[in-house]
Amino acid sequence: MAEELTNLLISEHHPMDSLLRQDRLPHIWCSGCGLGTVLTCFVSALQKLELDLNKVVIVSGIGCTGRAAGYLNLDGFHTTHGRAIPFATGLKLGNPELKVVVISGDGDLMAIGGNHFIHAARRNMDLTVLCVNNFNYGMTSGQVGPTTPTDARTSTSPYGNAEHPFNVPYLAAATGATYVARWTALHVRRLERSLIEAMNKRGFSLVEVISPCPTYYGRWNKMGDALEQMKQYHDHSIIRHRTDPAEADISLGGEIIVGRFVDEDKPTFCDLQREAVQ
């Protein structure tokens, strides 16, 4: 059948394969899920960064995004729900040579792991956190979460969400993150650049990616198929660098302010600890 596809060359390998655990592909993510695209951007950023890949460690929590660590051909840790950041903290302090990146979802990082998130930001722990926000718990089939917009429907908010959501960049900035950016999964080039900047940052850096969950969140909220949902997020987004993240709330069907909100320098936990002890 393959030869019937017109003008395509059929290959066995992809240029990013060396950074992937090919024996685990295809991944578990649904067709049209933004996670695969985010992972591609991450791999692309890694290829452009001049890092010793043997020293790059990925730590994930639990959930759809939590599976990211398992697809990258790097040292990867798939920890317990919400505990990726404290586990990553131990890794970084145990061996400061490591470049530790946490890739996890909004439910994992903001609900069950919310306390760890704010404290790692407060300490300015030298970690990069990539938070993929799909506004619901996808792995358990679409329940309401800490970032679900007010009024949005999910399987556990069937009458509409009665809670106010977290504004992730605002939370990160308020608690001390030194680099904060937000993009949608369709802003691939900008996302890649932000990931490069975040990983080059000494200190706690956060990149939030708004990503479609066509299977659950999109369906509950009548957002059409994966493509339409992806397009809607992109169309509703407004790039406003350096904007006050307090103004970057996300409402159901409303605009999504994206961009690089915070980029500053301050001493990390390790810097201050070293200074204090000497």
Next chain:
Amino acid sequence: MNDNGILQGDFFIDGDTACAEAAICAGCRFFGGYPITPATEIAERMARRLPQVGGTYIQMEDEIASIAAVLGASWAGQRAMTATSGPGFSLMMENLGLGIITETPCVLVNVQRAGPSTGMPTLAGQGDMMQARWGSHGPYEIIALAPSSPQELFDLTIRAFNLAERYRTPVLVMTDEAVGHMTERVVIPPSEEIKHYPRRKPQVPPSDGYLPYNPDPDGVPPMACAGEGYRIHVTGLTHNEKGYPATVSVETQRKLVERLIRKIRDNRDDIVELHEDQVQGADVVVVAYGISARTAARPVRVAREMGLKVGLLKLVTVWPFAENRIQELASQVKAFVVPEINMGQIALEVERCAGGKAQTILVPHAGGGLHDPDDVLEAIMRVSRWNREPETQNSKPET
């Protein structure tokens, strides 16, 4: 203090401090903790001492984060520990399970206080012994040691680090408030006399064919750490030898769980440490651990002075349980007397192993103090009397 910052000599220190110093002697260079009575002194000592030996102390936001950070530090190549008490121990149960399934060497000290819940923060208890065994969900085997003096807390903390590396598993030091806060002479031997079991490293260079969970013949896989080029994948999901999730493979689950259990159960002879005092030929054996083994010494002596044949069996290793020895003794003795500062936990294990061949008499204590030696003596005398007058065995014990 030696040039390398490690203590040596005779000291008059409390159990918690001895525990911290032992960790440093054992090569521990990472402590992640959260203050909690009566374990706080361990964190305080580590906060002061670790920077002096090139280690890192971090006070985490809670006990969940503390043990998560300890696991992370272990995977970064460090010997790492945390210390807590009941409420914090409860919070650590989740990631204790992660440590077990990912086979992460580390040490967790529980300075037990009286519970349940917040209970009596400043007073002793031994109510977490079954939680130590079964507190995290799922089937597993655990190693738990129970010291009964500051010196023993020192010695067993070092042993805990070595067992953790030897069997690649979290090891629990189940001490209690009385031992933690007791100030006594503690001898810290010269560094060169302290045994270190080094981390077992892979014998092959990084390659595609490397299997991070392929065990040595004794069931323990060598451990490649983060940053060593092996590109390991470590997950709390059921995983195969490659470390990859196999969440619907019943066969992989069976193999993994059986290995995790057998690597400890099959090595009980190495792990289980017992101190026996006149157990051979005794009619009654007092089975005790931790501070209760110490309070039991006096009633045992008094009973012997009264002419009773009483032995004292101290469980230095509580988990895995000394099944074989208790079974053996059950056919030789008339009864076991088990004093513990809870309402009956290890007594259940003793009773199970005795298998009806000998009586098991619990001497409970609800917590907040130590046993009155007379309560233990009374139990010894009561069962000794049964032996001489068998017809009274079924009658209600006098009060």
Next chain:
Amino acid sequence: MKLWRKPLDQDRVVVPHGEIHLILERCKGCQLCVTYCPRSVLEMSNLFNAKGYHPPQVGFPGRCVACGLCAMLCPEFAIYVVEV
């Protein structure tokens, strides 16, 4: 390409051309590559891969300028472009 004015360096700039590669069995038919190709090079095929998804095919091979956006958008590491 239609231009409203002739760039000064038009003679010197060579517009690159790309050749599109597909790893057929990784494709989940999400259509991101087809939808967002800035030069509308790709189209959906009517065929199925082994998993039952429709993979894309190249409708207008001459248009590809090897920008690589399809590869960046592809969630499956299934498509990439080689500049020729």
